[in-house]
Amino acid sequence: MDSTEDAWILATLPRAIAYARSLVGPGDADDLVHDCYCRLLAKRSTYNLPADGTRLLFRSLTRAAIDRHRRARPAVSIEGDVVVGIADVREARPDDAAIGREMADRIGQALGLLPLAQRAALELAALGYSRDELADALEVTPGHAGVLLHRARAALQNHLTNHRRE
């Protein structure tokens, strides 16, 4: 492993871990991230990791999270047919008392209530992924990716609006 590769890993790890935690929770995120990096680095001769690795990594994380969810809860759709029972994977942080973090909490909590595929679609879109790239990561058609984004946006905005009224 060379220094450039080390630097790429260190640069991408925090974002990758944060993304994985948002999908599968802090308990499983570290293993998920480790496995995805291992698979990607095993193919280092095929890719230009600094240039292309980040997108490949997030695609891998998304698919691995979905696979893990399906294995754990085969009867529950990842797309939101059943929302009740999908845990809020973002743990409460009792030290987040500053007013300036209020919206951050709301966003985090609202994201945690979304079904896995919608959450992944919305976060990847926020990270700059195109609809085609979302479709590739989620292994759905571009049209379906658009539907997921639309549902996710509506659900998130609904939650934020309800919170403001309280």
Place this chain on the structure above:
Amino acid sequence: MSDELLSLIRSHLDRESESIDPRAAFARLRGPELAPPARRADRRMAGLALLAAALMVAAFFWPSTPARADPAAIVADARGVHHQPLDRVYIIETTREPAEDGPPPRIARVFTRGDRFWVEGALPGPAWAAGQDESGSVWMAIGPRRGVRIAADEMPRWLAGWCDLHSLRVEPFLDDLLRNYSLTREDQGPTSGVDVITAKRRPAPFVRPLVRAKLEIDRESKVLRRAVLERELPGGVNTTTTYTLIDTRNESDNRYELEGHLTAPFEVYTKSNEPGRRREILERLFGPRAKLWLKN
């Protein structure tokens, strides 16, 4: 999709990632679990052959699009894109000839927005960040509590050179290439995702340190994805610096300033405030040349 909503989500993800210390995960990756698997050369070669065949078929049937041939137009487009208020993160790797005894090529990470930048360490070790403000003063943050500032009028040449090697002000850089360098485009074929532009120094009364630059510009986004800069420095030293784009994000404005890297209570050492402490820190970072330069 609402830009404001996506921006909020992105900010949330950025905050979450900032609270994560990657060192434990990095240490786990560097362990023996990552040892290469048993030789699978045959399967790999078969896979490569299949990929090559697929690419040949795709190239034959891919609808050809008119390639942008004018290298100056390509560079100008990239300049326009980098004017946008987005922060792009590049890994920097610098090698020098003759090679220095001691550490391997230097690796760092630079964050850029238009004509602003800051650079930070990219490998395990003490945290540091550095930048240069509009007045030309160089600042450095060493950990979250200490910073140093070196004003432009007391800047030694070696520190100015260090800043040049580690900085990346994309807009002025591309402007300089457009004005003062001969640009040629290397044909990458219609299916390539990048335009490769080579910039060569033109003869001029003032000899610029940058001799040659090779740019890879994304054809779709027009973003500078990679740049390899060859410089001639005083003393017969030649350096090659490679910048590779690894991320695009939204950073706070204050991250381009010293205070954006410090947590209160902190102290900033300057020529007038604790100059002795400033000297100690710079000697530790840059070695004996800092001791020779700084007289107080």
